[in-house]
Amino acid sequence: xxxxxxxxxxxxxxxxxxxxxxxxxxxxxxxxxxxxxxxxxxxxxxxxxxxxxxxxxxxxxxxxxxxxxxxxxxxxxxxxxxxxxxxxxxxxxxxxxxxxxxxxxxxxxxxxxxxxxxxxxxxx
Numbered sequence: 001x002x003x004x005x006x007x008x009x010x011x012x013x014x015x016x017x018x019x020x021x022x023x024x025x026x027x028x029x030x031x032x033x034x035x036x037x038x039x040x041x042x043x044x045x046x047x048x049x050x051x052x053x054x055x056x057x058x059x060x061x062x063x064x065x066x067x068x069x070x071x072x073x074x075x076x077x078x079x080x081x082x083x084x085x086x087x088x089x090x091x092x093x094x095x096x097x098x099x100x101x102x103x104x105x106x107x108x109x110x111x112x113x114x115x116x117x118x119x120x121x122x123x124x
Contacts, residue, residue, distance in 0.1 A: 004032070004058075004101035004102060005032075005058050005059060005060060005097075005102075005103065005105060005108055006034060006054065006057040006058070006059040007033040007034070007059065007062060007094065007097050007101075008034050008036055008050060008054055008060070008061045008062065009033055009034070009035050009036065009062045010038070010046075010050060010061060010062065010063045010070045010073070010074055011038070011064040011070060011089070012065070012070060013037060013038075013039060014037060014039075015037075015064055016036055016037055016064070017035040017037065019033075019035070019089065020033045020035040020094075022091060023091060023094045023098060026095060027095055027099070029098040032097070032098040032101060033094060033097075036050055036053050037049075043069065043072065043073060046069060046070065046073040047073045050073055050074055054077065054083055058082075058104075058105055059083050059105060060084050060097065060105050061074045061077070061078060061083055061084070061085045061086070062085075062089035062093070062094065062097075063085060063086070063087045063088075064087075064089055065087065065088070066087040083105065085109075086109050086112055088116065089116070090116050090119060092115055092116055092118075092119035096111065097111075
């Protein structure tokens with residue numbers, strides 16, 4: 001792949017912006033993730049925001065919840081099958097993503113799902 005993957009983080013409110021800022025602070029990697037908020041959007045507007053963020057780049061779309069307006073918009077944008085969508089976004093999956101952007105979108109999506117799930121623990 002000639003161009004590194006772009007991560008598009010879609011959320012309700014300011015969650016995406018906060019997560020992107022935290023990942024950049026923790027990892028030192030800037031510009032790999034694009035935050036998108038649904039604030040003030042109808043369905044068409046959020047689909048457009050996601051489309052603008054993905055543009056023509058190879059990408060993975062990360063969504064905060066496994067239902068709702070953000071997911072519906074992301075799935076509408078991803079109908080062509082070229083942009084995988086991952087729900088339940090968390091910091092560990094985004095941090096893993098920024099260090100593995102050379103993967104195909106499908107391989108990166110599978111990898112971050114595992115990284116995100118593996119990070120969920122109940123400390124002893």
